[in-house]
Each structure stands twice: as C-alpha cells, then as structure tokens.
Amino acid sequence: MKKFSIAPVYAHCDLPCGVYDPDQARIEAESVHGINQKYDGLNQEDKWRAVMIKEQRLELVKHHLWVIWTDYAKPEHVEATPDLHDLFWRATKQAGQAKKSTDTSDSQKLLDLIAEVSEWFESTK
Amino acid sequence: MKKFSIAPVYAHCDLPCGVYDPDQARIEAESVHGINQKYDGLNQEDKWRAVMIKEQRLELVKHHLWVIWTDYAKPEHVEATPDLHDLFWRATKQAGQAKKSTDTSDSQKLLDLIAEVSEWFESTK
Amino acid sequence: MKKFSIAPVYAHCDLPCGVYDPDQARIEAESVHGINQKYDGLNQEDKWRAVMIKEQRLELVKHHLWVIWTDYAKPEHVEATPDLHDLFWRATKQAGQAKKSTDTSDSQKLLDLIAEVSEWFESTK
Amino acid sequence: MKKFSIAPVYAHCDLPCGVYDPDQARIEAESVHGINQKYDGLNQEDKWRAVMIKEQRLELVKHHLWVIWTDYAKPEHVEATPDLHDLFWRATKQAGQAKKSTDTSDSQKLLDLIAEVSEWFESTK
Amino acid sequence: MKKFSIAPVYAHCDLPCGVYDPDQARIEAESVHGINQKYDGLNQEDKWRAVMIKEQRLELVKHHLWVIWTDYAKPEHVEATPDLHDLFWRATKQAGQAKKSTDTSDSQKLLDLIAEVSEWFESTK
Amino acid sequence: MKKFSIAPVYAHCDLPCGVYDPDQARIEAESVHGINQKYDGLNQEDKWRAVMIKEQRLELVKHHLWVIWTDYAKPEHVEATPDLHDLFWRATKQAGQAKKSTDTSDSQKLLDLIAEVSEWFESTK
Numbered sequence: 001m002k003k004f005s006i007a008p009v010y011a012h013c014d015l016p017c018g019v020y021d022p023d024q025a026r027i028e029a030e031s032v033h034g035i036n037q038k039y040d041g042l043n044q045e046d047k048w049r050a051v052m053i054k055e056q057r058l059e060l061v062k063h064h065l066w067v068i069w070t071d072y073a074k075p076e077h078v079e080a081t082p083d084l085h086d087l088f089w090r091a092t093k094q095a096g097q098a099k100k101s102t103d104t105s106d107s108q109k110l111l112d113l114i115a116e117v118s119e120w121f122e123s124t125k
Numbered sequence: 126m127k128k129f130s131i132a133p134v135y136a137h138c139d140l141p142c143g144v145y146d147p148d149q150a151r152i153e154a155e156s157v158h159g160i161n162q163k164y165d166g167l168n169q170e171d172k173w174r175a176v177m178i179k180e181q182r183l184e185l186v187k188h189h190l191w192v193i194w195t196d197y198a199k200p201e202h203v204e205a206t207p208d209l210h211d212l213f214w215r216a217t218k219q220a221g222q223a224k225k226s227t228d229t230s231d232s233q234k235l236l237d238l239i240a241e242v243s244e245w246f247e248s249t250k
Numbered sequence: 251m252k253k254f255s256i257a258p259v260y261a262h263c264d265l266p267c268g269v270y271d272p273d274q275a276r277i278e279a280e281s282v283h284g285i286n287q288k289y290d291g292l293n294q295e296d297k298w299r300a301v302m303i304k305e306q307r308l309e310l311v312k313h314h315l316w317v318i319w320t321d322y323a324k325p326e327h328v329e330a331t332p333d334l335h336d337l338f339w340r341a342t343k344q345a346g347q348a349k350k351s352t353d354t355s356d357s358q359k360l361l362d363l364i365a366e367v368s369e370w371f372e373s374t375k
Numbered sequence: 376m377k378k379f380s381i382a383p384v385y386a387h388c389d390l391p392c393g394v395y396d397p398d399q400a401r402i403e404a405e406s407v408h409g410i411n412q413k414y415d416g417l418n419q420e421d422k423w424r425a426v427m428i429k430e431q432r433l434e435l436v437k438h439h440l441w442v443i444w445t446d447y448a449k450p451e452h453v454e455a456t457p458d459l460h461d462l463f464w465r466a467t468k469q470a471g472q473a474k475k476s477t478d479t480s481d482s483q484k485l486l487d488l489i490a491e492v493s494e495w496f497e498s499t500k
Numbered sequence: 501m502k503k504f505s506i507a508p509v510y511a512h513c514d515l516p517c518g519v520y521d522p523d524q525a526r527i528e529a530e531s532v533h534g535i536n537q538k539y540d541g542l543n544q545e546d547k548w549r550a551v552m553i554k555e556q557r558l559e560l561v562k563h564h565l566w567v568i569w570t571d572y573a574k575p576e577h578v579e580a581t582p583d584l585h586d587l588f589w590r591a592t593k594q595a596g597q598a599k600k601s602t603d604t605s606d607s608q609k610l611l612d613l614i615a616e617v618s619e620w621f622e623s624t625k
Numbered sequence: 626m627k628k629f630s631i632a633p634v635y636a637h638c639d640l641p642c643g644v645y646d647p648d649q650a651r652i653e654a655e656s657v658h659g660i661n662q663k664y665d666g667l668n669q670e671d672k673w674r675a676v677m678i679k680e681q682r683l684e685l686v687k688h689h690l691w692v693i694w695t696d697y698a699k700p701e702h703v704e705a706t707p708d709l710h711d712l713f714w715r716a717t718k719q720a721g722q723a724k725k726s727t728d729t730s731d732s733q734k735l736l737d738l739i740a741e742v743s744e745w746f747e748s749t750k
Contacts, residue, residue: 015171015178015725017159019152027146034142046140046350048301051548053140066691070717078714085710089703092695100546100640140350171725173676176423191316195342203339210335214328217320225265225421265421265428267409271402277394284392296390296600298551303390390600426673441566445592453589460585464578467570475515475671515671515678517659519652527646534642546640553640 020072022118025064028057029114032098033107054099061095061110065117077124084120091117145197147243150189153182154239157223158232179224186220186235190242202249209245216242270322272368275314278307279364282348283357304349311345311360315367327374334370341367395447397493400439403432404489407473408482429474436470436485440492452499459495466492520572522618525564528557529614532598533607554599561595561610565617577624584620591617645697647743650689653682654739657723658732679724686720686735690742702749709745716742 035050035057042050069088078084091113098106160175160182167175194213203209216238223231285300285307292300319338328334341363348356410425410432417425444463453459466488473481535550535557542550569588578584591613598606660675660682667675694713703709716738723731 015160015174017156017163017178019156019159021148021152023146023148024152027144027149031142031144034144035140038142045301045352048298048548049140049305049349051545052302052305052552053142055549055552062691062695063688066687066695066717070687070691070714071721073714078711085714086703089695089698089710092691096696099549102545170676170727173423173673174680174724176420177427177677177680180424180427187316187320188313191312191320191342195312195316195339196346198339210339214320214323214335217316221321224424227420265410265424267406267413267428269402269406269409271398273396273398274402277396277399281392281394284394285390288392295551295602298548299390299555299599302552302555303392423673426670427677430674430677437566437570438563441562441570441592445562445566445589446596448589453586460589464570464573464585467566471571474674477670515660515674517656517663517678519656519659521648521652523646523648524652527644527649531642531644534644535640538642549640553642 020068020121022064022068022114022121025061025068026111026114026118028060028064029095029098029107029110032057032061033104033111036102036104036107039102050102054102058095058099061114062092065092065095065114068117068121072121081120087113087116087120145193145246147189147193147239147246150186150193151236151239151243153185153189154220154223154232154235157182157186158229158236161227161229161232164227175227179227183220183224186239187217190217190220190239193242193246197246206245212238212241212245270318270371272314272318272364272371275311275318276361276364276368278310278314279345279348279357279360282307282311283354283361286352286354286357289352300352304352308345308349311364312342315342315345315364318367318371322371331370337363337366337370395443395496397439397443397489397496400436400443401486401489401493403435403439404470404473404482404485407432407436408479408486411477411479411482414477425477429477433470433474436489437467440467440470440489443492443496447496456495462488462491462495520568520621522564522568522614522621525561525568526611526614526618528560528564529595529598529607529610532557532561533604533611536602536604536607539602550602554602558595558599558610561614562592565592565595565614568617568621572621581620587613587616587620645693645746647689647693647739647746650686650693651736651739651743653685653689654720654723654732654735657682657686658729658736661727661729661732664727675727679727683720683724686739687717690717690720690739693742693746697746706745712738712741712745 032054035054039047039050065088069085069092073084073088081087091110094106094110094113098110157179160179164172164175190213194210198209198213206212216235219231219235219238223235282304285304289297289300315338319335323334323338331337341360344356344360344363348360407429410429414422414425440463444460448459448463456462466485469481469485469488473485532554535554539547539550565588569585569592573584573588581587591610594606594610594613598610657679660679664672664675690713694710694717698709698713706712716735719731719735719738723735
C-alpha cells in the first residue's frame with residue numbers, strides 16, 4: 001500500500017486516527033486497586049463478583065497496553081528505548097499476576113508499571 | 126445489605142470500587158473525531174473500516190456515559206442539577222447521531238457534550 | 251445532517267430499522283428471577299456460576315433499557331411523560347442493585363419497573 | 376450431580392433458570408427485516424452500516440436459536456418431533472444466508488422458520 | 501443470489517473463506533480439561549476464577565461446534581451421516597454439562613465427542 | 626501460590642491450565658488469507674462484509690499472539706531467544722497491517738510470522 005511505502009511493515013496504527021492514551025489502562029487498573037482496598041470488607045457474594053470484575057478489568061488493562069505496544073510504538077521508539085519491549089511485557093504480565101491476588105501490593109505494582117508506560121508515552125510526544 | 130439500607134434502590138455503584146472517569150468516553154470520542162478529520166483522504170476500503178470502527182467506538186462512548194449516569198449519579202446529584210438526565214440523554218443521542226455521519230461538526234458536538242458531563246462530574250468531587 | 255433536517259439532533263434510531271422491544275430486557279430479567287428462585291438449592295459451584303450469570307444478564311437488562319431510552323425515546327415522549335428519564339434511571343439502577351443480591355424481591359422489583367417501561371412503550375404506539 | 380442423575384448427559388439447561396424464549400431470535404430477525412425494507416433508500420455510508428449491523432443481528436439470531444436447540448430441547452422433544460434437528464439447522468443456515476443478502480425475501484424466510492421454531496416451542500409447554 | 505443458485509438455502513459458509521477447523525473447539529476443551537485436573541489443588545479464589553474461565557471456554561467450545569454444524573455441514577454430509585445432527589447435539593450438550601462440573605470425566609467425555617466430530621470432519625475432506 | 630514463589634512477577638499463565646497453542650492464531654490468519662484469495666470475485670456487499678470479517682479475525686490473531694507472548698513466554702525463553710519480543714511485535718504489527726489490505730502477500734507474510742512463532746513454541750516443549 002502506497003500510504004505506508006516508507007515503512008510498510010511498521011504502520012503506526014490500524015487506522016490512522018492518532019489517538020492513544022495509557023489512561024485507558026490506568027483507569028481500569030485503578031478500579032482493580034479500589035476493589036482490592038475494599039475486598040476484605042465485602043460479603044461472600046460480592047467477593048465472588050469482585051474476583052470476576054477484577055478479571056475483566058485486568059483483561060482490559062492487558063488489551064490497552066498491548067494496543068499501545070503493537071500499534072503505537074514504532075521502530076524509532078524501540079531504538080531510542082531498548083527495554084521498551086520488556087517494560088510492556090512486565091506490565092502485561094503484572095496485570096495477569098494481579099488476577100491471581102486481591103493484594104493491594106499487586107495492583108499497586110501494576111499501577112507503577114503503567115505509570116512507567118505513561119512516562120515513556122509522554123516522552124514521545 | 127447495610128451499606129444501602131437508607132436508599133436501597135439508589136446504590137451508587139454496582140461494586141463499590143469508587144472509580145468513574147468521563148475520560149473513558151472522551152478518549153473514544155476523540156478517536157472518532159480523529160477518524161472524521163482524516164476520512165476524506167482515506168482509500169475506499171479504509172473508509173469502510175473507518176465507518177465500522179467509528180460505530181464501535183461510539184457504542185463505547187454511549188456505554189461509558191450510561192454507566193456514569195446510572196451507576197455514579199446519585200439522587201442528590203439529580204436534585205442539585207435538574208437537567209442532569211437531559212444532559213446525558215443529549216450526549217448519548219449525539220453519540221448515536223455521530224454514527225450516521227463522518228462530519229467533524231458531529232464529533233465536535235459530541236466532544237462538547239462530554240466536556241459538559243466532565244465539568245459536572247468534577248463539580249461533584 | 252440534512253437527512254434528519256426536521257429533527258436534526260434527535261434522530262429516533264441509530265439506523266432506521268424501527269424495531270425496539272422492552273421484551274428483550276424482560277426476558278433477561280426473568281432469567282435472573284428464575285435463578286434467584288432456585289439459588290438457595292444450588293450447590294456451591296453452581297452458586298458461583300449463578301452470581302456470574304446474573305451479572306451478565308443484568309448487564310444486558312441495563313443495555314436493552316439504555317437503548318430504548320437513548321435511541322427510541324424522542325423529545326415528544328419526554329414532553330408527554332415528564333418522569334420518563336427518572337423511570338429509566340430507576341429501572342437501570344435497580345438492575346445494578348439486583349447484581350448485589352440473590353433476593354427474589356430485588357428481581358421482582360426490577361420486573362415491575364420493566365413492566366412500567368413496557369406500559370409506557372405500548373402507549374407510544 | 377444428583378439433579379441430573381437420570382439423564383446425566385442431557386441436562387436441559389446450563390443453569391436451571393428455566394427461561395427460554397424464541398422471541399429473542401425473532402426480535403433480532405425483525406430488525407434485520409426492517410433494515411432490508413429500508414436498504415435501497417439509505418445513503419452509501421448507511422448501507423455499509425446496515426450490512427454490518429445485519430451481520431451482528433444475524434449472529435445473535437443464530438446464537439439464540441442454537442441455545443434453544445442445545446440447552447432447551449430434550450431427548451423426549453427429539454423423539455416426539457423427529458425433524459427438530461433439521462428445523463434448527465435450516466433456521467440457523469437461513470440466518471447465515473440472510474447475511475449475504477439485503478433481500479426482504481431472505482429475511483422473511485428467516486422469520487418464517489423462527490415462527491416454526493416458536494410454534495414447536497409453544498407446543499412443549 | 502446467483503452464486504448459490506444450485507443450493508440457495510444451504511450455502512456452505514457465511515463468507516466463502518473455506519476455513520473450518522474442529523481444533524478450535526478441541527483447544528478450548530483441553531484448557532477446560534487442564535483446569536479440571538488442577539482444580540482440587542487451587543486456592544479458594546482461584547477456584548472461583550477456574551469456574552468462571554471454564555464457563556467462558558465451554559461457551560467457546562459450543563460456539564465453534566455450532567459454527568461447523570450450521571456453516572460447514574452441507575446436505576450431502578447429513579445424507580451420508582444420518583446421525584450427524586445428533587453428534588453435534590450431544591457434543592454441545594456435553595459442553596453445557598461440563599460447565600456444571602469440575603470432574604475430569606466430564607471434560608474427557610467432551611474431548612471424546614469433539615474427537616468424533618474431528619474424525620467426521622476429516623472424512624469429508 | 627508455590628509455583629510462583631521463585632519469580633513472582635513472571636507467572637507463566639493467568640490460571641495454570643497449561644494449554645497454549647499458536648494454531649489458534651494460525652487458523653484465524655488462514656481464514657483471512659482465504660478471504661483475500663477470493664476478494665476480487667466477491668460482489669460489492671460481500672466485499673464490505675469481507676473487510677469487516679477480516680478486521681475481526683485479525684483482532685483475534687493479535688489477541689492469540691499477545692496471550693502467548695505475555696502469558697506463556699517466560700524469562701528463560703527470552704534469555705534463550707533474545708529477539709523473541711521483536712518476533713511477537715512484528716507478527717502482531719503485521720496482523721494490524723493485514724487489516725489495511727486485501728493483498729494475499731500481506732496475509733501470507735502474517736502466516737509466515739505465525740509459523741516462526743510456532744517453530745519457537747515447539748522448540749520450548
């Protein structure tokens with residue numbers, strides 16, 4: 001396709017809308033953190049619901065991070081930030097880890113990694 | 126459930142995580158606006174994709190706004206802001222309207238209504 | 251948009267298929283009610299499943315009601331029925347409330363509110 | 376599981392809520408029929424949207440019919456109505472066929488087959 | 501539609517891509533089987549997650565099998581294999597049954613039925 | 626959970642079911658390739674549907690690859706295969722690229738990259 005003739009494989013976006021925002025991942029992760037903070041005080045059935053809702057939110061965290069990694073990040077970004085792949089890998093793995101726990105330290109660690117992603121993201125603007 | 130004993134019908138949240146953010150609607154609407162700005166320059170097949178992607182994003186805009194209206198807004202908010210229902214109704218209707226058009230004035234009108242929602246939302250904090 | 255020049259903002263439907271039916275919400279709510287009626291007799295794992303399935307069905311109830319409110323209801327309806335917004339708000343809030351409980355009185359209250367929506371809906375035909 | 380000890384394989388429902396309704400399939404199919412009736416008068420972009428929306432609705436038609444076939448229909452139903460499998464097979468195939476066409480005769484044929492399903496369904500009550 | 505003029509109702513595929521594969525159902529069912537094998541050793545919250553994840557995977561199993569039954573299977577297949585409908589019915593019913601249990605014998609029975617589907621599928625190539 | 630005590634952040638799976646299979650990505654990509662091979666011969670409306678179906682299938686390709694990258698790949702894999710991150714990045718980017726084209730060379734390139742992923746995957750068994 002002509003439009004991408006200079007870097008045909010590394011198109012920067014599935015459709016060139018130009019809108020990416022790590023806040024999408026952060027908001028979902030904050031919701032998980034909020035759930036974890038209240039988890040011990042929930043009744044039995046709300047605990048089941050909390051675990052289920054966390055699972056969905058964390059899947060969204062993973063999705064939003066994967067999209068930035070695959071669709072927004074370009075070869076020049078990876079060149080400039082050699083551990084970029086590893087940052088996204090650790091962040092999405094931590095989202096998976098947070099599914100297995102209701103510990104606020106796990107959701108906090110996830111928020112910290114998303115903050116690192118945001119910092120990098122802002123540096124590319 | 127004790128927590129809701131005073132106003133059992135108007136529970137403020139489906140699970141008390143306390144995280145709501147009109148930015149979720151705004152980010153999706155900005156993506157639609159970005160698509161509209163580039164629409165005329167797209168090739169035929171990307172136009173089809175643009176219409177399809179807009180449809181999905183605008184459905185998300187509606188969903189995020191509905192959630193704030195139904196789950197976050199409480200009776201005291203409605204008392205304090207009598208046209209609150211109408212604001213959300215016009216905003217979600219405008220999201221539907223924006224599905225039918227690739228005109229930036231339609232996506233801009235949507236962004237303006239989401240900004241009104243955000244302003245109200247901030248005022249409740 | 252010219253096409254809707256008589257009622258430009260308040261197009262009555264995202265695509266003019268003309269098909270809306272509160273029965274979609276009612277059927278999902280009846281399923282939740284049926285689950286609540288059998289809940290106490292379920293074994294442990296089916297209780298977890300019941301809570302999860304209720305959550306999904308009630309999300310569908312909310313969705314179907316929101317669609318009627320945003321897409322079907324027109325300004326003349328709101329003028330004729332001033333508490334229309336409030337009816338939909340209470341009905342969708344009750345769907346959220348029913349997620350937090352396996353009490354048949356909560357699912358019955360939801361069915362009653364959907365019946366009110368249906369009655370209004372029929373009156374507009 | 377005791378509850379299903381007599382016919383362990385042919386459990387009549389994934390969770391015993393007891394609520395099934397062919398109207399769910401019918402409402403989606405009517406929406407497709409409504410779209411087909413208006414299709415020729417739509418502008419270019421709404422035609423794309425119509426094809427996309429039809430696709431989703433018809434997938435829902437298939438899903439709702441499959442659920443009744445697999446979850447509601449019991450061995451005694453199949454014994455009593457030997458061509459029951461074939462009826463559901465033709466109905467779901469017709470839903471697939473209706474994706475490929477915007478001809479009202481295709482959506483009408485689908486509605487007719489769903490009416491046959493409904494008639495059988497009512498006969499089992 | 502001309503393209504399907506010889507067998508207008510029994511189009512073999514919703515879009516003629518020609519790709520079907522019972523391995524999609526098998527992989528999801530193996531995941532359920534793997535969960536069942538480890539179920540007793542999981543902690544309480546991972547048990548809830550296991551039940552929820554099983555539910556989703558088994559819904560995918562049903563979907564993949566239904567697609568092969570409705571979209572791939574053609575009238576000549578049914579003529580050649582008179583119990584084809586029944587095989588798919590038992591297989592999808594067993595997927596529903598496996599939602600209600602964490603017993604490896606239930607997931608094994610499902611895998612066996614999917615193996616029968618695969619055997620038939622291969623025989624049609 | 627004992628299993629993760631040595632490398633708590635790098636859990637190898639969101640739930641220890643142990644089932645991963647690059648064939649899930651391959652089957653979806655083959656479907657896209659099949660569509661591209663027939664694309665020029667489709668009528669206008671089936672072309673729209675083809676573009677829409679390709680979009681969904683390619684999103685599934687991305688998802689299945691991301692899951693293997695984030696959930697299955699472990700630190701020892703990355704150590705042993707230093708360009709592993711880059712392989713998954715190029716493969717998921719190519720899936721995005723294939724959304725923008727109906728050229729069989731784009732879907733073939735995607736299939737080739739998935740074959741590389743499979744080869745690596747098999748080497749870890």
